[in-house]
Amino acid sequence: MPVQNLSPEQAKKSILTGLQGVKGRGKSGIDAQQLEDFDAAVAVLEESGGLKAPTRSSLLEGRWRLLYTSRPGTASPIQQTFVGVDAFTVYQEILSTDSGVRINNIVSFGPTIGQLKVEAEGNTDSRPLPGFTPRKGKGLPIFGKSSNTPAKAKDLRIDFQFDTAAFDFKLLPFKVPYPVPFKLFGDETKGWLDITYLDPKGDFRLSRGNKGTLFVLTRDEPAKSRLVSALAARSSSAEIYKLVDELVASGESIKRPATSPAVAGKWRLRWSEQAKDANGLQKALANSIGNYQVVEGDAGPGQLQNVVDVAPFLKVRAIAGCEADKSAPARDKTLVNITEARVELFGIRIPLPFGNNATPGYVEWLYLDEDLRVTRGNKGSYFIHTRE
Structure with missing residues (x-):
């Protein structure tokens, strides 16, 4: 069946199947034909719309694991540095707080090393942040070129501003600040993320950022929850050890x-x-x-x-x-x-x-x-x- 004739569920399955042999979250392992089929399946999902008004939905909240990202020349330095390394696991957390929305981008270096967490405050149509001004400029070339394209519809976009970041190493009792002085960079610390497809089941989503990047993510059930479930199910020791490693690596x-x-x-x-x-x-x-x-x-x-x-x-x-x-x-x-x-x-x-x-x-x-x-x-x- 031609990819463009797939149902949303079939297109989702096509994307997940096509990414199984990909290395570095899209850095290699995908040929021209596979990429063409992948892009067509993405188009099917984005045209279907998925769950309406995704930034209003609680299904958007939680921890997401990054499977794939496109690599336009406008990508940010942190994406170019960490995202393509298979030894690292990359997550994004979208959290609801009393003051609004928080977005955390996390690079996990493994259970014995620790993680890097870059945090941002978020602004949405349904949860506006008082006094927040969205990004306006295209940005300095060194940080990647940003788009000013408006959102296609209401309740699709999260505007954000990075405000803190730190390395959390297991062997250190304190966090090491990430060497970026966010307060000094003004507009360069801001961006936006459009939720172009959110599966009604809440387990899969597509997002596009202000640097022109496509992100494919699946919901990541916390390692603690999976470990507790595995204990109840009397899972094998190998599975328990694997989940323990993930739990330790979570930095929580x-x-x-x-x-x-x-x-x-x-x-x-x-x-x-x-x-x-x-x-x-x-x-x-x-x-x-x-x-x-x-x-x-x-x-x-x-x-x-x-x-x-x-x-x-x-x-x-x-x-x-x-x-x-x-x-x-x-x-x-x-x-x-x-x-x-x-x-x-x-x-x-x-x-x-x-x-x-x-x-x-x-x-x-x-x-x-x-x-x-x-x-x-x-x-x-x-x-x-x-x-x-």
């Missing part, structure tokens, strides 16, 4: 987790992968349904208890002192020193040998927020807990 963890008050509380163990040389009892009880940890204290020395409810009348409990390892650069380790282990049978306490060691073990915090944590023990075991 609490900073300096070992000294955060969020550590304290009761945490239910949802999943673990035990190292080969982990304690035998720990291996046997690791994925029991009634396995949880109680942490008392936060920034200073405290105590934690690992408790396994084997049966209503039978518990296994280990008690340990804990303290943030302040020698760790990112304050991401907690020292743990077991002081007691016992079985509780019908309320009777039966001591267990636990091999007391003068050198404490530790827990490394890979991710922490108010209701989810991912940690790794000093022997290499992984643990995922949710707040009880």
Whole structure:
């Protein structure tokens, strides 16, 4: 079937299929015929219009993953620098706030490095920003040539102005400012984004920017949500590890987790992968349904208890002192020193040998927020807990 005769759903499928072999989000891997078919499918979708008044819809909000971008000579430096690198993942967030709309462009460098986030305030027809003046000039050549073409219809365009940007590196407890003084560049910090197609399902969109660039994006469900779903579905360890890497790379963890008050509380163990040389009892009880940890204290020395409810009348409990390892650069380790282990049978306490060691073990915090944590023990075991 000729591409121009496709239905919107078929055109969407054609675009997604055609992008499977593309490298660098359109930088290479697409020949002249494929590009012609791709452009025709894009035209089908943009002519169909998709969801009406997209900037009014809540379906536009959320995190989007960039699959493809065209590369006109007018593209911006940041696009030319980062977008074509497959080792990086590129996202765009469109968020609704009390004051209006926020647009965040994010380049993720991977779970062990961090990310760059460039943020902007947005202005739409339905949510005007008081005192906002849209971009007027074509711009300096060094920043790419901008178009002044008006929007084709109401509620299609987001005018925006960049106001902050920073590198968020995992190994640093602070953010590194992106070396662009936005306040000094005036009109050059402004632009616009037209939503030329938003799928009624809210999972796919096309956008065109003021530099003449076409963007193809799919909705990116947060790694945390996908991880929680995978845990509930008892997905494979390989899938869990993959999602953990994405979650860590998201940069959404609490900073300096070992000294955060969020550590304290009761945490239910949802999943673990035990190292080969982990304690035998720990291996046997690791994925029991009634396995949880109680942490008392936060920034200073405290105590934690690992408790396994084997049966209503039978518990296994280990008690340990804990303290943030302040020698760790990112304050991401907690020292743990077991002081007691016992079985509780019908309320009777039966001591267990636990091999007391003068050198404490530790827990490394890979991710922490108010209701989810991912940690790794000093022997290499992984643990995922949710707040009880």
